[in-house]
Amino acid sequence: MVNVKDLKVNEPTNRLIGAMPKIGIRPTIDGRRRGVRESLEDQTMGMAQNVARFFSENLRHPNGMPVECVIADRCIGGAAEAAMATEQFSKENVGLSLTVTPCWCYGSETMDMDPLIPKAIWGFNGTERPGAVYLAAVSAAHTQKGLPAFTIYGRDVQDAGDETIPADVQEKLLRFARAGLAVARMRGKSYVSMGSVSMGIAGSIVDPSLFEKFLGMRAEFVDMTEFVRRFNEEIYDPEEFEGALAWVKENCPEGVDRNPPDKQRSREQKDVDWELSVKMALIARDIMIGNPRLADLGYGEEALGRNGIAGGFQGQRQWTDHLPNGDFMEAILNSTFDWNGIRQPYIVATENDALNGISMLFGHLLTGRAQMFSDVRTYWSPEAVKRVTGHDLSGDAAGGFLHLINSGPTALDATGQQEIDGKPGMKRWWEVTPEDAQACLEATQWHPGNVEYFRGGGWSTHFVSKGGMPVTMSRLNLVDGLGPALQIAEGVVVELPDEVHSQLDLRTDPTWPTTWFVPHTTGAGPFRDVYSVMNNWGANHGAISYGHIGADLISLAAMLRIPVYMHNVPEDKVFRPSAWAAFGAQEPTGADFRACANFGPIYG
Numbered sequence: 001m002v003n004v005k006d007l008k009v010n011e012p013t014n015r016l017i018g019a020m021p022k023i024g025i026r027p028t029i030d031g032r033r034r035g036v037r038e039s040l041e042d043q044t045m046g047m048a049q050n051v052a053r054f055f056s057e058n059l060r061h062p063n064g065m066p067v068e069c070v071i072a073d074r075c076i077g078g079a080a081e082a083a084m085a086t087e088q089f090s091k092e093n094v095g096l097s098l099t100v101t102p103c104w105c106y107g108s109e110t111m112d113m114d115p116l117i118p119k120a121i122w123g124f125n126g127t128e129r130p131g132a133v134y135l136a137a138v139s140a141a142h143t144q145k146g147l148p149a150f151t152i153y154g155r156d157v158q159d160a161g162d163e164t165i166p167a168d169v170q171e172k173l174l175r176f177a178r179a180g181l182a183v184a185r186m187r188g189k190s191y192v193s194m195g196s197v198s199m200g201i202a203g204s205i206v207d208p209s210l211f212e213k214f215l216g217m218r219a220e221f222v223d224m225t226e227f228v229r230r231f232n233e234e235i236y237d238p239e240e241f242e243g244a245l246a247w248v249k250e251n252c253p254e255g256v257d258r259n260p261p262d263k264q265r266s267r268e269q270k271d272v273d274w275e276l277s278v279k280m281a282l283i284a285r286d287i288m289i290g291n292p293r294l295a296d297l298g299y300g301e302e303a304l305g306r307n308g309i310a311g312g313f314q315g316q317r318q319w320t321d322h323l324p325n326g327d328f329m330e331a332i333l334n335s336t337f338d339w340n341g342i343r344q345p346y347i348v349a350t351e352n353d354a355l356n357g358i359s360m361l362f363g364h365l366l367t368g369r370a371q372m373f374s375d376v377r378t379y380w381s382p383e384a385v386k387r388v389t390g391h392d393l394s395g396d397a398a399g400g401f402l403h404l405i406n407s408g409p410t411a412l413d414a415t416g417q418q419e420i421d422g423k424p425g426m427k428r429w430w431e432v433t434p435e436d437a438q439a440c441l442e443a444t445q446w447h448p449g450n451v452e453y454f455r456g457g458g459w460s461t462h463f464v465s466k467g468g469m470p471v472t473m474s475r476l477n478l479v480d481g482l483g484p485a486l487q488i489a490e491g492v493v494v495e496l497p498d499e500v501h502s503q504l505d506l507r508t509d510p511t512w513p514t515t516w517f518v519p520h521t522t523g524a525g526p527f528r529d530v531y532s533v534m535n536n537w538g539a540n541h542g543a544i545s546y547g548h549i550g551a552d553l554i555s556l557a558a559m560l561r562i563p564v565y566m567h568n569v570p571e572d573k574v575f576r577p578s579a580w581a582a583f584g585a586q587e588p589t590g591a592d593f594r595a596c597a598n599f600g601p602i603y604g
Helices: 036-058 079-091 131-145 167-186 208-215 225-233 238-251 267-289 292-296 300-304 327-334 354-367 382-389 434-442 498-505 530-536 550-560 578-583 588-599
Strands: 022-027 069-071 094-101 119-123 150-152 190-194 218-222 308-313 348-350 372-380 401-405 418-420 423-425 445-448 459-462 470-479 483-494 514-519 541-546 564-566
Touching (some): 094 131, 119 167, 150 167, 208 218, 208 483, 308 354, 354 541, 382 498, 483 550, 498 514, 514 530, 550 564
Parallel strands (some): 022 094, 094 119, 190 218, 308 348
Antiparallel strands (some): 372 401
């Protein structure tokens, strides 16, 4: 295995075209001079500076870079100063805005009118000045003008000189900022469709208008023959290829070949499969983000890439009937490490399922962690497990579980070999250590692909996720007449006794990575029980992120005007723009649909 001391820990960097978005902070103030405004200047600007420090200390971009805040040069007391702030923010790449005030201000004169950026208002809950009154007034203005804003109002009254940010306000500030930064980061980037539709999977029917209208992105289309061209013309870094292949031979142990003896590929064929699989990883990465080394080799156009923040590879069947599958490529790119060291994971969807790719992208942008891509393959009831194995389920698994499994693209981080607070986890990529990477590699085997599925050979990642990890499964679906809609299921990974796992795993393809998942159930609706979650899941795939991030996903979806039709997030954690209440405060799910339809996609 690789010596952990030799595994490079890469510094955070922006590998995409376009500066990192910043948070704009707008201190608004009562514009009346000759005493009123003057008495509030220091407190108002101090509030802005305080929240800027809070964001800077608690947030990072998904690439690991620090989040920067831009505070308006002067307090905003009216339309002229609001315009000054807008001009300042446009020059400094502000992607979302937070308005803060401890006092009354002139609502429609001071509000943020930029329709393209997410916005929130924090009105200080103090009795000396009516910050909450301004919050209500400007919230009404936002709603009336069709510019939805998130409103933040602390539960408890604070004294005028209290500079602390209460815990409930902190939670909402961070939720808004994480989601808003995700919105801003996607704008202007690309989803790179490498190939077309895989085996009739609807999610891989890539819809450019979805990316353009709802995400502010473009869809880029690259035929899979581009990989063959780059194979044949050697359009990749040959030095990196040699180093990568040597690293793979040392760190990616082969598992048992489970193909029938008469169908197994020869050693020579398998060696070629490894070479092509490594080249595919290099080429897919270069197609997505470019590689300046290619320009040195005389390929200036290819060196530019496609500014891909996410992508997908069709593979089956036109590719995999003839050439090695893309499982190694997808698994290693989605992980937080490779032969170049520890680095930000890429988002690559298998079977070019762009809808699952978007879901993975959401999870990564909100957390900075690697993502899982899985088939939502089987619901195992307690009765079925008992019949097949004789085992009585207990604990988190007592009501049954879902078998999440797919042939290869799940990140190696999903082994659960990394530890967070002494428990299995998936770290933010900049927290991953060389020892973490080695543990994930040692827990993974690479089995020769099932040649009945993959006639051209290739490899399949095999591991079993360690239990105890809190995770969130999500999926974006497209509905005719409705558009995109999101579903979310928070839950936990469970571990089965070895003999039980083996008996169940052998009933499907045991060369693929397995995660046993139990969603949290509520006893009602689609979360009545584990079976109901499976029965209501909208597609054959799911994107799984470490941690319970459902509330962040809900806020992000509201910013993008994507309704959430199924979730098990506690009601007190749901945070949407204040305008949503006007569409049915008594029925928040229906209100979400009506509000999203009313305001429409930001970029539409």
